[in-house]
Amino acid sequence: MRQRHPMESMLRPAVELQTAWVCIGCAALCLWAPWSVALTPSIGLGMAAGFLVFAAHRGRQAWVVLRYRRNMRRLPRFAMRSQQIPVSNRYLWLGRGFRWEARHTQRLHEAQQPETQVYLQSRRGYRLARRMEIRLDRYRAARLLVRLLGVDSPLNPVRPLPPVGGNPAIHAVEWKEQDAWMPLGERVGHTLVEGTTRVGKTRMAEVMITQDIHRSSQDVVICFDPKGDADLLVRMYIEAVRAGRQNEFYVFHLGWPALSARYNAVGRFGRLSEVATRIANALPNEGNSAAFREFAWRFVNIVNRARHALGHRPSYEQILADVVNIDGLLVEYAEQRLEAALPGAWAHVAEFEGRLNDRNWPRNMLGRDKRVVALIQYLQSPDVSIKDPVLEGLLSAVRYDKTYFDKIVASLLPLLEKLTSGRINELLSPDYDDLEDTRPIFDWLQVIRKRGIVYVGLDALSDFEVAQAIGNSMFADLVSVAGHIYKFGVDDGLPAPVSGKVAINLHCDEFNELMGPEFIPLVNKGGGAGIQVTAYTQTVSDIEARIGSAAKAGQVIGNFNNLIMLRVREDKTAELLTNQLRQVNVQTRMLVSMASDNSNPDSDVDFTSSGGDRISTVAVPMLEPADIVNLPKGQAFVLMEGGQLWKIRMPLPLPDKGKDVPQSVSDIAVGMRKQFSAGERWWEAVAPPPMEIDPELRKAFDGFAIANPQPQDTHGLFQGVVQSTREQVAPDDPAEYPADG
Structure with missing residues (x-):
């Protein structure tokens, strides 16, 4: 509505309706009784048309006011299916909203003034209906009435508000919504999504990941999910099937080893020292623990160098075995290298071994293998000289007293044992020679070259320490791969390199739980290799608590050029957005009333009075932290493109049609929900009920999977563990475990 007055006022009575009704009455009079206003019928017809045009104009102005007042209490529903989410090769769709400006x-x-609260409060009938629901819910005879009062339908005049909370006025200040798009070129600057629990971070991730999977450039999509959200896993797999990329879809889940792909977190490296760094970074680094961490790093590096020299690929299982039995590694390495360097050396070692007894056994070698002691004595002989850095490193390790050695690696052994216990050992230390195991083994460079889609469920609710160690190792591996790509490109070593830079979309939910020293170079320098990080967390304090330094937390946050702020509960987190916004001038109205008496007895004027409105401007922040705290669920402020502020809301998910939902994944998702509940999903209470899956379409999909078996096809893995999953997690009473978690 065009503004012609010094001060805009939208929360007021729609006085334009009065003019519209009067014009309609005049038009009717000109049509039916033109003689009553001294008009001929032909002129009355023209006057009626003019009155109707003016009535339509005033009616439209009244409708703007009425719609504005209605939206202040309840926003119109915004929902869509995943197939309806727009996909562009140049932009990322965030939702619908508007660019926030001074108006x-x-x-x-x-809307925050006391005189306008009458337009924001719920009507009397609505409040009465809610009180009746509370009072009558205990009576069985009145449950039908309670159910009718709670029906969410436009036909219900007292239908309840959607359970999203917050202040709808924050979004209702603009009635002209449009699609909000972020240029894909901005994503290289990385995106930080802040929001407290259950306000829509997972829904935001689903919207972004859906577009990344369907983009025609076939971007690489990697999602780190510490909790193991079954709905997010199902959404990624469904979209991969729809995009025809199911054969490039991998699932790595520590909580479900039977359906998980396998990954060696220390099997690929650019430098040998990276393996020791990835393991040592998972150890405590405070106080006296820092010294033991350096010892652990040194010993892991020693055994890794030896294994690499022997031609073996490092793994957690092998490193644990070598740390526990470093004597055996020394003997194995010496047997292979010593005879080649010094022919006849083992015969001399056998002589030294035969002369050893309790009386001449070195005290610092107590508890060591007899052959190790003989080998050390032989190498210390004056006439023996060999230059082998790896052998010297192993010798320096075994020269420590064994009891002392066990103490200084005491912090390392529990971590390695957690990473190699049970079926997790099959995932993290895969047997490359086992051809009967059809679970795929992947590494990041392979995934990037295949334009793969990877879901990483770290099961942090069951064992946070293991999840943290694997997450840190994966991030470190990605940093190493990014460095390789930056230097040599994606297709380095292939016979016909044709690929340019590949967009690697990395979605990290609860990334503060997985963040270590590796994450800072990942966001700082990974953009040159095409890595586009979208990190999801709750508060700034979570990042500071994880890193242990406010300066380093600021260093991490400073690498995110785009900020999406949902509802938060911490003022410090809200100020991360509000402190970056300028101040704007806001008009305020002051009622002025004055009266003065006249003390002159000769004057006919006893007193004078005056009244009026005074308009002034005051500088205020564009947004306050309280506005961020009061956001409804599913709504956010977005700061992108160098400071452009947008207010958006995400669509509620409508149920998908059954033709793209394979039954096996649905069964696994139900089992995962029972074991790994990620909490209430805020949109389920406002979304329509899910549709039933067509049995014929399900049968056709399963037939396709059987006819097209491939080792990397995760659908086949899901299908094989459905029955075992049911037996392990099926409750006695299915009603105890609702499907929505």
């Missing part, structure tokens, strides 16, 4: 701050300021 929106003015309207929000007006």
